[in-house]
Amino acid sequence: MxxxxxxxxxxxxxxxxxxxxxxxxxxxxxxxxxxxxxxxxxxxxxxxxxxxxxxxxxxxxxxxxxxxxxxxxxxxxxxxxxxxxxxxxxxxxxxxxxxxxxxxxxxxxxxxxxxxxxxxxxxxxxxxxxxxxxxxxxxxxxxxxxxxxxxxxxxxxxxxxxxxxxxxxxxxxxxxxxxxxxxxxxxxxxxxxxxxxEHNRASTGWSRGAAVLLGAVFVQCLLGGLVAGAKAGFIYNDWPLMNGALLAPVDWGRGGWAFLHDQALVQFNHRIWAYGLLIGGTVYAVQAWRWKLAEGLGTSAFVVGGALWLQAVLGIVTLVSVVPLWLGGLHQAGAAIVLALATANLWMVRRSQSRLFVSGPRR
Structure with missing residues (x-):
């Protein structure tokens, strides 16, 4: 053995x-x-x-x-x-x-x-x-x-x-x-x-950034779940607008429940969070690549950023196609893959930064 x-x-x-x-x-x-x-x-x-x-x-x-x-x-x-x-x-x-x-x-x-x-x-x-x-x-x-x-x-x-x-x-x-x-x-x-x-784990800016990125991906998955539950992907199937408007009419009479049940609002929230996640993930990936982080972390960040872009494009195609079965399943699989990559990226960052914390910065 x-x-x-x-x-x-x-x-x-x-x-x-x-x-x-x-x-x-x-x-x-x-x-x-x-x-x-x-x-x-x-x-x-x-x-x-x-x-x-x-x-x-x-x-x-x-x-x-x-x-x-x-x-x-x-x-x-x-x-x-x-x-x-x-x-x-x-x-x-x-x-x-x-x-x-x-x-x-x-x-x-x-x-x-x-x-x-x-x-x-x-x-x-x-x-x-x-x-x-x-x-x-x-x-x-x-x-x-x-x-x-x-x-x-x-x-x-x-x-x-x-x-x-x-x-x-x-x-x-x-x-x-x-x-x-x-x-x-x-x-x-x-x-x-x-x-x-790995002992002596250090909390660094990159570690916190990777954690925020993972959290943002998870929130986006939850917002996607609300879209699925409300069947909001089957309406407002134009992009980048929603039926010609930035935000389609919302039934605010539902109060706070509108954020969970109103089709226009849950789809809007999913879109807006996706834009913010895409920008944040891209900035994170570019900075990690430019700074040439140790242990292949620049590559890891770049892979997560690329996956975010692919998932965004897939989401748009799924929406404008009115969620055919195969695209809807593929989009959900893509979300899980992005989450897996973001999880692995955070693990790698924490492990690498822990080693730098113990041995000192590389010359």
């Missing part, structure tokens, strides 16, 4: 975390497609264990369809749909939930295996799989957040079963936001496991 220079390294743990992160990324894309196909309310019950089994015979399908017919979405949106059409949306939601259960198993089972391996003698080959103590609490937290995500998913779905024909935008955004937090957490913790712990 190959030995690594840093005793804090655990490459098997890192690979497991990166693989789980890839699954969460796929889950985010599947969730976006489930939303765009209008499939999210096709399963009207939450059965964490038995719900893993789909309808197995004609009677089961009839029962599931009758339950769907009892909610407002069927009466107001899909009245008269056939059983075959219902099965089409059912399978999307069922796959979405099943994949979530699979992610839980892929994370939880190896986690407990890594914990158990710490009980083996230090010289044991399997002992190399031991989870470093510093990572245990992080992985335990990620496991807890994964369980919470299942509860929030049902909380989101339940908002569309009685009075609405879709889920509440703020609940959808909460569900998306937590998924992205878990995604970023898996990437960060995987990088820590791959490279080992």
């Amino acid at each position: 190959k030995r690594f220079g840093n005793p804090d390294q655990s490459r098997p743990v890192a690979l497991w975390l990166f693989f789980t992160a890839a699954m969460v990324f796929a889950m985010v894309v599947i969730g976006g497609i489930t939303r765009l196909t209008g499939s999210g309310l096709s399963i009207t019950e939450w059965k964490p264990i038995m719900g893993a089994l789909p309808p197995l015979n004609a009677a089961d399908w009839t029962e599931a369809f009758e339950k769907y017919k009892a909610i407002p979405q069927y009466a107001q949106v899909n009245a008269g749909m056939s059983l075959a059409e219902f099965q089409g949306i059912f399978w999307w939601e069922w796959a979405h939930r099943l994949f979530g259960r699979l992610i839980g198993m892929v994370f939880a089972l190896p986690f407990f295996v890594f914990l158990a391996c710490r009980l083996l003698p230090p010289r044991s080959v399997l002992g190399r799989l031991a989870l470093p103590t510093r990572l245990i609490w992080r992985c335990a937290l990620l496991l807890g957040l994964g369980g919470l995500q299942g509860l929030i998913g049902w909380w989101m779905v339940s908002s569309g079963l009685s009075e609405r024909v879709d889920v509440a935008p703020e609940r959808l955004t909460t569900h998306l936001g937590l998924a992205l937090i878990i995604f970023a957490g898996l990437i960060w913790t995987g990088l820590e496991a791959w490279s080992g712990e």
Whole structure:
């Protein structure tokens, strides 16, 4: 078994975390497609264990369809749909939930295996799989957040079963936001496991700037979630104006709820924040490149800046095309990729600045 220079390294743990992160990324894309196909309310019950089994015979399908017919979405949106059409949306939601259960198993089972391996003698080959103590609490937290995500998913779905024909935008955004937090957490913790712990972390201007950039990307993802939840991408499909105006009419009678539910306002906020993020990310990338930061940080910043531009162009194309399924899914995937790059960039900055803090500036 190959030995690594840093005793804090655990490459098997890192690979497991990166693989789980890839699954969460796929889950985010599947969730976006489930939303765009209008499939999210096709399963009207939450059965964490038995719900893993789909309808197995004609009677089961009839029962599931009758339950769907009892909610407002069927009466107001899909009245008269056939059983075959219902099965089409059912399978999307069922796959979405099943994949979530699979992610839980892929994370939880190896986690407990890594914990158990710490009980083996230090010289044991399997002992190399031991989870470093510093990572245990992080992985335990990620496991807890994964369980919470299942509860929030049902909380989101339940908002569309009685009075609405879709889920509440703020609940959808909460569900998306937590998924992205878990995604970023898996990437960060995987990088820590791959490279080992770095002590004496320093807080520098570049570190704070990278943190602000990551936070701004995350906020933009949340604003995108509100656009998706309010179905605001299907209106005001001209650019750079909104139906010929800077800001389309807003129903201010909703008060503060307008920032969550008004289609014109949530799309406007998503646009404006995107412009600010694009400018800030570009300035950050140019400055990092000009200053030739150590450890490849200039390249990292440049990659994040380039990804922001590509995502902005993709967002515009998606909007003016009135959100076709493939573009909507691609745009959501792009958001997760930008978040992953910004997360890795912050990790690299903090690690590099920590080394400079310890060893002094390079000559």
